[in-house]
Amino acid sequence: MTHVLTPDHVTNHGLSALGPKVTSLDPRLRIVLTALFAIVTVALSHLGALTLALLLSMTLLTVSGLPARKTLKRMAMMDSFIIFMLVLLPFTMPGTPIFTLWGVEASWEGLWRAVEIGLTANAVILMVLTLTGTMEPVTLGHALHALKTPERLVHLIMFTIRYIDVLREEYMRLRTSMKLRGFRPGTNWHTYRSFGYLVGMMLVRAMERSERILAAMKCRGFSGRIILLEEFRLRRSDISFAVLFALALVALVLIEVTHGAA
Amino acid sequence: MHIVDGALSNPVVIGGAVAAVGGIAMGLRNLPLERIPAAGVLSASFFVASLIHVPIGPSSVHLILNGLAGLVLGWAAFPALFVGLLLQAVFFGFGGLTVLGVNAVNIALPAVLVGLAFRPMVARGSPMQGAIWGGIGGGLAIAATTLAVALSLALTGDEFLLAAKLVFFAHIPVMVIEALLTGAAVMLARRVKPELFINTPAGGLS
CATH class of the missing domain: 1.10.287 (Helix Hairpins)
Structure with missing residues (x-):
């Protein structure tokens, strides 16, 4: 129905028989996990933890059997918007100089900050596209309703x-x-x-x-209420996926806490 | 003009989210269920308009038209533009998730303010007069959005000051184009369907 929003791959998700098919998980769970992942990732600042977060998004993209190239292309499009801001950062942030370009010093602190933002933004948006963006748009509405929006x-x-x-x-x-x-x-x-x-x-x-x-x-007798019929149920596969996902998030937080003091 | 996840400081992100919830609540309060179809269809129109690329020199810009959204929808522009941003983030990967509140405030608040300030002028007088006021409103809305984006960046830290300034100056041509387009759109709408900007049961939304 909605071709603008629906990527082609939503309807033909038989590509991977391996791994948990993201598209068969409970939509409510997918939204909640995406939001949790976003909040945790934004809170991270240790580069190792952020790299792992990005790897987690990429792993999920791979095992979900979605055409990776298309999704990565969308991610790259977002990067082209922010690359300009990121390139400026090393030059505007004071700190230990790396090199001087036309009399302006680039700092390590700025460079790491730019890398941090780049990793965070990509990890989150990739997770959003993989976990939530693969839903039928209408399902998104129903799931949001079920989540008390x-x-x-x-x-x-x-x-x-x-x-x-x-x-x-x-x-x-x-x-x-x-x-x-x-x-x-x-x-x-x-x-x-x-x-x-x-x-x-x-x-x-x-x-x-x-x-x-x-x-x-x-x-047709519209009385001011629209009844949404879709009902969602958590299955065992949903719960095991949620547990795995939560463990991964806990691991990310642990890395941040133990190594991220710097 | 989308800000991405991880760029802004926590106070800015949280402040933006709180303000966005307030704006959405205010917009929904002004939106009885009878008006939901109109708001939804207009929200979809602005979503489609944001896919239009307008040439400017060797490059092109995509439209935002938040000023026009404010003129047509009033307070309801807030939830309508928020829905657009939500769908863009989830299905196109534009912007981010935790910054949704900040992005919504940056785009929707100028829309609502322009709508409240300029709607009476846009609805009055000849279509040409309406178009001129509409154009001013359309340009101001983008200017305010750009300033809000720059402010979100500047509040996060001094290291973004240069980027914030560049964002503003780089968007001056966009302001001009949005002003011209909003003016022309108002001109046509005033001629074809003047009640679009007036609060009547058949016409605009407040």
Whole structure:
């Protein structure tokens, strides 16, 4: 249903018969474990522990049987956003100098800080993509509901997920019709105005669509409550996975506590 | 403009999360269930708009349009933009998980403020006047978001000051483009469906 959000690999997860298939675990558990992992990893500062955290994410990615290249590509895309900030750090943080470039000193402290941020960001985002991002978007909404997220927020999430694809198709149609009329984007006033009109038109149509949706919902007896039917159950494989995962997190914390004083 | 996990200090991350919870709660309070379909569809529109790349010189930028979201949705822009960021983080790997609160505040708070301040002006007068106010609001929203990102970095430590300044200056062209686009979008919406910016049962959301 939602092609924009759903990576191709969600539907064909028969690739690996080995290892725990991440996609068959309880979605609630996947969300909770992802959040725990993120919190623990952000709290770590020892580089060894952070490297292990990244390795843990990578291991999970490998045994989950997901196409690793695609996921790593997404991770690399995030890196391209932050690389600039990381490169600056050695030069802006005072400390023991490594070398001087055009009269500016690079410090070891800054370099390690940059490595620390890079490792943390990659470990967390890889875990998010592997453990939570492989869910059907609709399942994410249901699982969040089961985890006691406020009902209205869940409904907002469900509506957004439901209509992202519809609106993207509308956007594509509008772009096609612009193209047919000879529109070619460039750096000029005409382009920006046309894109502005495009966005404005999308909003107008979205608003009118939502009026039709509400009318249709009322016709079907909408009383202000949306009932989510999906039910989740923890199985033995979920519990053993959770225990293993928790042990790995405890190990990370132990490394941090015993070695991370520096 | 997404900040990633591990970059910010704990007080900034926690402060951002608390503020985001407050903003989402405030937005949801202004969102009766009858309005959820409209808010959801608009939230999806802004998600799709953020996938649009607009050329600028040899490069291109993707749209944020948080100012426009604020003008159309008011307080409801907060949860709507938060949902967008959540989906981007989970399914695209943009940003991070623990910084979701900070990112939400940085993008949604300017949206709400611009919405509250400029909506009356955008709805009044000729479509052209509305478009000019809309453009100013759209540009200001991005400027405020950039400042908020820079502030999050600067509050974390002095070592980020240079990066924070560069973030701001690098985004000046983005502010101009967002202003132009928001203005044009308001212009069209004012002509085609003026009630989009007015608080009526059929029109905008507050």
